[in-house]
Amino acid sequence: MKHLIIIGNSAAGHKAAITARELDSSLKISVISDEKAGAYSRNLLAGVLENNLKFRDIVFADEKFYEQKNIQFISGKKVEKINTNKNWVTFIDKTRLVYDALIVASGMSMSVPKCVKGAAKHGVIGFRSISDLNDIIQLMPISHTVCIWGGGLAGLQAAAALKKKRMEVKVIISGDKLMPEILDENGEEFLKNRLAQQEIELIAEKNIVDIFGDSDVKAIKLDNGKVIACDILIVNTNFLPNTKFLDESGFDPEAIKQGLAVDVFLQTKIPNIFAAGDVLEVSDKTLGLIDQANSWFKAEAQGKIAAANAVAFLEKKDELKAVYEPQRINVAESQIFDLAAVCLGITRKPDDPAFEELSFVDEETNVYKKIILCGLKIVGFVAVGNTQERDIFSQLIEQQTDISQVKDDLIDQDFNSELLKQLIAKPIAA
Ligand SMILES: Cc1cc2nc3c(=O)[nH]c(=O)nc-3n(C[C@H](O)[C@H](O)[C@H](O)COP(=O)(O)OP(=O)(O)OC[C@H]3O[C@@H](n4cnc5c(N)ncnc54)[C@H](O)[C@@H]3O)c2cc1C
Numbered sequence: 001m002k003h004l005i006i007i008g009n010s011a012a013g014h015k016a017a018i019t020a021r022e023l024d025s026s027l028k029i030s031v032i033s034d035e036k037a038g039a040y041s042r043n044l045l046a047g048v049l050e051n052n053l054k055f056r057d058i059v060f061a062d063e064k065f066y067e068q069k070n071i072q073f074i075s076g077k078k079v080e081k082i083n084t085n086k087n088w089v090t091f092i093d094k095t096r097l098v099y100d101a102l103i104v105a106s107g108m109s110m111s112v113p114k115c116v117k118g119a120a121k122h123g124v125i126g127f128r129s130i131s132d133l134n135d136i137i138q139l140m141p142i143s144h145t146v147c148i149w150g151g152g153l154a155g156l157q158a159a160a161a162l163k164k165k166r167m168e169v170k171v172i173i174s175g176d177k178l179m180p181e182i183l184d185e186n187g188e189e190f191l192k193n194r195l196a197q198q199e200i201e202l203i204a205e206k207n208i209v210d211i212f213g214d215s216d217v218k219a220i221k222l223d224n225g226k227v228i229a230c231d232i233l234i235v236n237t238n239f240l241p242n243t244k245f246l247d248e249s250g251f252d253p254e255a256i257k258q259g260l261a262v263d264v265f266l267q268t269k270i271p272n273i274f275a276a277g278d279v280l281e282v283s284d285k286t287l288g289l290i291d292q293a294n295s296w297f298k299a300e301a302q303g304k305i306a307a308a309n310a311v312a313f314l315e316k317k318d319e320l321k322a323v324y325e326p327q328r329i330n331v332a333e334s335q336i337f338d339l340a341a342v343c344l345g346i347t348r349k350p351d352d353p354a355f356e357e358l359s360f361v362d363e364e365t366n367v368y369k370k371i372i373l374c375g376l377k378i379v380g381f382v383a384v385g386n387t388q389e390r391d392i393f394s395q396l397i398e399q400q401t402d403i404s405q406v407k408d409d410l411i412d413q414d415f416n417s418e419l420l421k422q423l424i425a426k427p428i429a430a
Pocket of ligand 1 (some may be wrong): 034
């Protein structure tokens, strides 16, 4: 019996495992995770921090789930290295498994840049896993101020949750952008106002150079010399793909340097090894215009393709290989400060007269909406506060629907979205 091994049990790895099982009922499938929990939604970690959710609420596939799918789930075991000549996966305890095909879905981690002193102190924590969350929760009762380094989605979700727990929260960003993976300039402004309303201090265009304290964090020093007292430093910057176990595995070091390099089949240069999710080198372009990494939906979509192609490889049916189209449609969805946010396609209008931007902001109701057009087709959609039109716009973008009939009314808040649904139902002939 052929053996497919998947390293990683999150968006990409989990999706890969269930896809492979759907495609081949007899294949031996093993999913490996260094985390003890089953697969869980990272975007709900902030909900646990805030006490709205329990850990068990965010786990969507546990041991029992995998047992029912006849998938071997190896949890709490870290892969130390792989040997691509012998097809071995070796764990830290030196035990090993042999694979016929391998899918690497090991994600990425945040880390303190090497030039920063004091990174090993107790209280310097990421915000990516249940274990990070446990560390934060343990320190909270004896902490007053939390500094969050990085303006990405995860850090801001943590900021919002900790503020609700009545902690003093400061967010430090090296540039002036907040959640650049989801929002455009107006959306960022909108979010900055929300931070100010919540009394979360935003310290922009600064970096941390030193972390003070004996063994515990007591303060951080910024590159302008300012020292800020804090008890917890949440690091949400400097994302690095988890590829350490691929060093000296037979991969060309260049192919793993910035993440794992793959082709359109999500296949690496080593034919029986595929990869998916945040571990990938970010090289795909939506509509040839923009990169987007760090998305649950994208990781899942890639997990599905990697699995289909790994199964086709094992069954020697290369003609069935699925192509990962650098997604015609990027999707990122989030919840922050009780505001839902969604972005589809491109979020920033390219500097090209072929593109047009329509936008609407209502600060009273906290609603922000933006549509980016290329000619008479929608290529981007951003909505904050009200994301009900997500599916309609997703289809309009994907089907490249001609919206000339409704263009002038698109951004009108009272616009009847039924008209859009009709356009989708009866696409205008090209
Ligand atoms: C707090 C937070 C909130 C987020 N919110 C959103 C959101 O609202 N919307 C959105 O689209 N995206 C969101 N994201 C991003 C999204 O969660 C990621 O893009 C997604 O999890 C990537 O999935 P992945 O499977 O590629 O990798 P990961 O989720 O990183 O999973 C990789 C897994 O592999 C394991 N692993 C790594 N190395 C080894 C090894 N050597 N041996 C064994 N196991 C290993 C890791 O421990 C991990 O469990 C959020 C992320 C975070 C952290």
